[in-house]
Amino acid sequence: MASMATTFSSTLPSAKPLKGSFSDSSFHGVPLTSPALHYRAKPIPCGASVSMSATTQSYDLNNFRFEPIRESIVSREMTRRYMMDMISYADTDVVVVGAGSAGLSCAYELSKNPSVQVAIIEQSVSPGGGAWLGGQLFSSMVVRKPAHLFLDELGIEYDEQDNYVVIKHAALFTSTIMSKLLARPNVKLFNAVAAEDLIVKGGRVGGVVTNWALVSMNHDTQSCMDPNVMEAKVVVSSCGHDGPFGATGVKRLKSIGMIDSVPGMKALDMNTAEDAIVRLTREIVPGMIVTGMEVAEIDGAPRMGPTFGAMMISGQKAAHLALKALGLPNAIDGQSIGSIHPELILAAAESAEIADA
Numbered sequence: 001m002a003s004m005a006t007t008f009s010s011t012l013p014s015a016k017p018l019k020g021s022f023s024d025s026s027f028h029g030v031p032l033t034s035p036a037l038h039y040r041a042k043p044i045p046c047g048a049s050v051s052m053s054a055t056t057q058s059y060d061l062n063n064f065r066f067e068p069i070r071e072s073i074v075s076r077e078m079t080r081r082y083m084m085d086m087i088s089y090a091d092t093d094v095v096v097v098g099a100g101s102a103g104l105s106c107a108y109e110l111s112k113n114p115s116v117q118v119a120i121i122e123q124s125v126s127p128g129g130g131a132w133l134g135g136q137l138f139s140s141m142v143v144r145k146p147a148h149l150f151l152d153e154l155g156i157e158y159d160e161q162d163n164y165v166v167i168k169h170a171a172l173f174t175s176t177i178m179s180k181l182l183a184r185p186n187v188k189l190f191n192a193v194a195a196e197d198l199i200v201k202g203g204r205v206g207g208v209v210t211n212w213a214l215v216s217m218n219h220d221t222q223s224c225m226d227p228n229v230m231e232a233k234v235v236v237s238s239c240g241h242d243g244p245f246g247a248t249g250v251k252r253l254k255s256i257g258m259i260d261s262v263p264g265m266k267a268l269d270m271n272t273a274e275d276a277i278v279r280l281t282r283e284i285v286p287g288m289i290v291t292g293m294e295v296a297e298i299d300g301a302p303r304m305g306p307t308f309g310a311m312m313i314s315g316q317k318a319a320h321l322a323l324k325a326l327g328l329p330n331a332i333d334g335q336s337i338g339s340i341h342p343e344l345i346l347a348a349a350e351s352a353e354i355a356d357a
Contacts, residue, residue: 085188085190086228088117088188089117089119089188089190089230090229090230090231091207091230091231091232092117092118092119092230092231092232092233093116093117093118093232093233093234093326094110094116094117094118094119094232094233094234094235094236094322094326095118095119095120095121095207095208095230095232095234095235095236096110096118096119096120096121096236096238097121097195097208097235097236097237097238097239097249098121098122098123098129098237098238098239098240098292098294099120099121099122099124099127099128099129099189099191099238100127100128100129100130100131100238100240100292100311101128101129101130101131101173101174101292101308101311101312101315102238102291102292102293102311102312102314102315102318103120103122103129103236103238103291103292103315104120104127104128104131104174104177104178104181104315105150105177105311105312105313105314105315105316105319106236106238106291106315106316106318106319106322107120107181107187107315107319108177108180108181108315108319109315109316109319109320110319110322110323111181111184111186111187113323113328114184114185114186115186115328116186116323116326116328117186118186118187118188119187119188119190119230119232120187120188120189120190121190121193121194121195121208121210121230122189122190122191122192122193123192123193123194123195123213123216124191124192124213125191125192125213126191127178127189127191128171128174128178129240130240131170131173131174131308131311132170132171132174133170133171134170134306135305135306136306138306139168139169139170139171140166140167140168140169140170141166141167141169141170141172141173141308142164142165142166142306142307142308143158143164143165143166143167143307143308143309143312144163144164144274144307144309145163145164145165145309147308147309147310147312147313148160148164148165148309150312150313150316151165151167151173154173154176154177154180155176156172156173156176157172164307170308173308190210192212192213192214193210193211193212193213194210194211194212194213194215194216194217195208195209195210195248195249196209196210196211196216196227197209197227197252198235198249198252198253198256198288199229199231200256200258203258203285203286204285204286204287205235205285205286205287205288206231206232206235206287207229207230207231207232207235208229208230208232208235209227209228209229210227210228210229210230211225211227211228233287233325233326234287234288234289234322234325234326235249235287235288235289236288236289236290236291236318236319236322237249237250237284237288237289237290237291237294238290238291238292238294238315238318239292239294240292240293240294241265241293241294241296241297241303242264242265242297246293246294246297247262247293247294247297247298249288249290249294250262250284250290250294250297250298253284253285253288258285259284259285259298262297262298263297263298263299263300264297264300265293265296265297265300265301265302265303266296266300266301266302266303267302267303268302268303268304268305269302269303269304270304270305270307272301272302273296273301273302273303273304273305273310274304274307274309274310275310276295276296276299276301276302277292277293277295277296277301277304277310277311277314278310278313278314278317280295280299280301281295281314281317281318281321282321283321283325284298287325289318289321289322289325290318291314291315291317291318292311292314292315293311295314317332320332
């Protein structure tokens with residue numbers, strides 16, 4: 001399915017689970033080293049200046065020279081490492097398709113368990129989806145409480161109001177979660193890669209069909225360009241709402257007869273929408289979990305507009321549903337919750353109900 005160009009991925013059967021621990025997190029969304037802090041924006045006083053300290057420089061900017069390198073070494077380093085990633089993630093635990101705010105939140109939550117291998121597929125060169133800006137190309141990001149607790153965990157400053165918080169620039173959320181997520185050894189982001197189709201065996205989704213995004217966008221201009229594949233125990237579809245590359249996961253399920261309809265999202269109702277997105281995040285067919293705004297497309301839930309808390313918490317819920325499918329401790333079953341914030345305990349959806357606008 002050439003139109004399924006948002007993104008999906010997988011771990012080799014012979015690949016050993018990654019071991020280790022992260023001292024700054026638990027499996028359930030709470031840092032282990034310190035309680036959640038309430039970060040608030042601290043304006044720089046008038047007249048104050050910001051300068052680079054000369055003591056931090058260990059080189060001479062007036063006479064700077066790089067160490068020499070052969071061009072072929074650069075080529076080999078990039079090629080070898082990428083090819084090894086493709087081999088390692090050809091069969092993985094979880095593939096997250098779409099690296100918007102919901103997909104990144106899901107992958108971040110999953111990555112806290114170092115034994116879970118996570119591949120993220122993103123059609124665009126630049127991951128983040130629509131979370132680089134707020135509404136109408138404005139800068140600020142509004143997050144309704146209690147989803148601000150997730151921002152506390154990430155260490156993102158915000159301006160706190162009565163029942164919501166405002167991040168100075170949406171890019172602060174996206175860049176922060178990506179920097180923390182991609183530093184973890186059990187995560188690989190394959191950007192500029194499209195998910196063209198699903199692997200389905202015996203009525204269960206078992207992975208994704210991939211191709212370079214530029215190839216996927218040009219199937220009608222070239223001769224046959226066959227794809228590649230990634231097997232996965234669980235696929236999380238986070239392809240966003242309808243559009244040129246949106247809702248491609250659930251659209252494909254409909255076209256192959258695994259679901260009956262994709263009614264599309266209803267008109268905007270911010271309060272109804274965010275609760276519905278989190279509540280209806282679920283395993284839609286065996287092996288495939290749907291999260292973020294793609295949930296609204298399949299359930300006819302209202303659109304929420306420029307508020308982002310539901311994307312974060314829906315992504316977290318999708319992660320715990322994936323952990324449950326893998327037979328690992330998760331917040332859905334209430335296992336090993338520990339000191340998780342009560343406000344963020346995620347209840348499983350009771351049924352595939354249609355949300356009322």
